[in-house]
Amino acid sequence: MKICIYLNIVSLVWAINVSALEPEGTDTTTANYNKHYAIKLSYQAGNVFPTNNFYRGTDSHGNQTNKNAAPIKYYHSASMQIGRQTDGSKLWQQLYAYPYWGIGLSGINFFNQNELGTPSAIYAFINAPFRRWEKFSLNYEIGFGIAFNWQPFNEDYNYYQIVIGSKKTAYFDAGLDITYQLSKRFNASVGYSLTHFSNGGIVQPDYGVNLGGLKIGIKYLFKDRPQFIKKEIPEYKKENEWLIAINPGIKQVIFDTAYRKYVRVNYKVLGITSTYNWQTHHKSKWGAGIDFSYDGAINAQIDITDNKISKVEYPFIDKFSIGIYPSYELVCNKLSIILQSGIYILRKKINGRAPLFYQRIGVKYHILQNAFIGINVRAFEFTVADYIEWSIGYRIKWDRN
Numbered sequence: 001m002k003i004c005i006y007l008n009i010v011s012l013v014w015a016i017n018v019s020a021l022e023p024e025g026t027d028t029t030t031a032n033y034n035k036h037y038a039i040k041l042s043y044q045a046g047n048v049f050p051t052n053n054f055y056r057g058t059d060s061h062g063n064q065t066n067k068n069a070a071p072i073k074y075y076h077s078a079s080m081q082i083g084r085q086t087d088g089s090k091l092w093q094q095l096y097a098y099p100y101w102g103i104g105l106s107g108i109n110f111f112n113q114n115e116l117g118t119p120s121a122i123y124a125f126i127n128a129p130f131r132r133w134e135k136f137s138l139n140y141e142i143g144f145g146i147a148f149n150w151q152p153f154n155e156d157y158n159y160y161q162i163v164i165g166s167k168k169t170a171y172f173d174a175g176l177d178i179t180y181q182l183s184k185r186f187n188a189s190v191g192y193s194l195t196h197f198s199n200g201g202i203v204q205p206d207y208g209v210n211l212g213g214l215k216i217g218i219k220y221l222f223k224d225r226p227q228f229i230k231k232e233i234p235e236y237k238k239e240n241e242w243l244i245a246i247n248p249g250i251k252q253v254i255f256d257t258a259y260r261k262y263v264r265v266n267y268k269v270l271g272i273t274s275t276y277n278w279q280t281h282h283k284s285k286w287g288a289g290i291d292f293s294y295d296g297a298i299n300a301q302i303d304i305t306d307n308k309i310s311k312v313e314y315p316f317i318d319k320f321s322i323g324i325y326p327s328y329e330l331v332c333n334k335l336s337i338i339l340q341s342g343i344y345i346l347r348k349k350i351n352g353r354a355p356l357f358y359q360r361i362g363v364k365y366h367i368l369q370n371a372f373i374g375i376n377v378r379a380f381e382f383t384v385a386d387y388i389e390w391s392i393g394y395r396i397k398w399d400r401n
Helices: 006-018 091-095
Strands: 036-048 074-085 100-109 117-132 136-150 169-181 186-198 209-221 239-255 263-279 284-295 302-305 308-311 320-332 335-347 357-366 371-380 384-399
Touching (some): 036 186, 074 117, 074 209, 136 186, 239 371, 263 308, 357 384
Antiparallel strands (some): 036 074, 074 100, 100 117, 169 186, 186 209, 239 263, 263 284, 320 335, 357 371, 371 384
C-alpha cells in the first residue's frame, strides 16, 4: 500500500509545533464561554496519482490494465463539515491557536463507477491556523475516518482493479487553506489537500488510492465570532514516563494457485512495545523504545490437498524479531500523534522479508489518566504499509526533578 502522504504528515507535525501560539490581530480582552458551532460546504477537484498501472490504463508493453484501457486521471468531490470553533477556555485550545474541529461527510467521484464505485467518507477533522491576520488566516487541516461504498477487487468481474480489495477503507486527508472573513457569520476559503485511501493490508490487494486537488469552501457560523480567551501559559513541569503496549493485528497474503487463481489467507501479527519518554513541553514528548514482534505472514506458504487449504507451519523463531526505535509524540489534550522509526537488531534472515528499517505512525488516545488505546500503521521504506496494529497500553509517569 502506497502512503504518499507519510512525509507530509511529518512536515505538518513539525509545522504545528512552530506555529504561533497567540494569533495576531485578535481581541482577547473579553471571555466568551458559549459554544460556537458552524457548518462548512466544500468542493474539490484534482488528480489521481498514477502509482500503478491500473490508473494508467496500459502498461509499458501496451497491455490493457483497466476495463477502459484509458488513464484514470481526475476526480471531484463534495463535502459537508459540522464543527465547533474553540475559544481558549481550555489550555490545549490556546496552545494550538484556537482550532476548529468536528465531523465531516465527503462523496468522491472518479468517473469510473464500474471499477472504483462512488465512495463516501465520514471523518473527524481539526483545522487550525499557522498565522492569523485581521481578516485572513493561513491554516492546516487534518482529517481521519472511514470510507465506504467502494467497488472492490473481484477475480471474476473486477480483476483489473488491484488498488482496493475491500468495500471499506481508512480515509486520511491533510492540507492547507487560506480563509477570508466575509462577514460576522460567513468565511470563504481556498486550499489544496492530499487524500489517501487504503485498508492497511487487511484485505488484499491493497495498493491504495492517492489524490491531490484544489478545494474551495464556504462556512457559516451559527453565532457571531467568539472573542478568544488569552491566559498566561503556565511553565511546563517536565515529566518522564514509561509505557508498555500490546499491538495485535491481522495481515493478509494473497496466493496465485492452480486450485484457484487468488487465495486469500489471514495471518496473526502481534507486537509488544516498551517506550521511555521525556515530555519537554505541553505539546512534545521525545523517547526511545524496544519492539518485540511476531509476524505470522513471514515466509507464508499454503498446502492444498483434496481442495482443502492449510497453512504450512514454521518455527516461532522464524517469525520473531526485536527492534529498537526513537520516538516522538505530538500531544493535543488526551490525543497524541506518534512517529517512530526503527531498526531490527535481531531476526532470522529469510528471503523476501521486509527491509531492516521500519516506521510506525499512529494515533493514541487516553481513555483514563494512564490507560490508552490507539491504532498504528507499521510501514517500511516510508511508502509501503506492512500492516495495521490495534494498540492498548498503560503508562507510569513521574515528575523529573
